[in-house]
Amino acid sequence: MSGETESLVKTKDGTIAPQYYDIATNKYNYAQGRDGAPFVTPVGSHQLKHGLVSVAAAGTAVQLPTLPCREVTIIAKDINTGDIFIGGTGVLSTSYGAKLKADSAITLTVNNANLIFINASVGGEGISYIAT
16 A cells, blocks of 8 residues: 555654545545644644634624633623624624623634624623634
């Protein structure tokens, strides 16, 4: 078999990584899950990441920070008086993926938190997030 002559993919510490053999390229490649997320997360990256994001001016989309992850839970602040809109770049009150009322939440499966944008119907309101 041609796959027997190719080297297995290894991590930085030398252990063999989850992989598959691609017959078209005659190489082993890292096995990845949905949207490129790795099946095995590197040591030390199992920590929860969290933060707060506010929309200074209503109607202005704000991007979440760059955080490699598997999923992000977004929670509308409990003191919000208006709605929070969740979506991609350019999210608006008329074009969004999800609308959150105060203290409600949504979990999104993404490989980076920066794929998510928020907007608000009231300036100064926002969200907290937890990324894994």
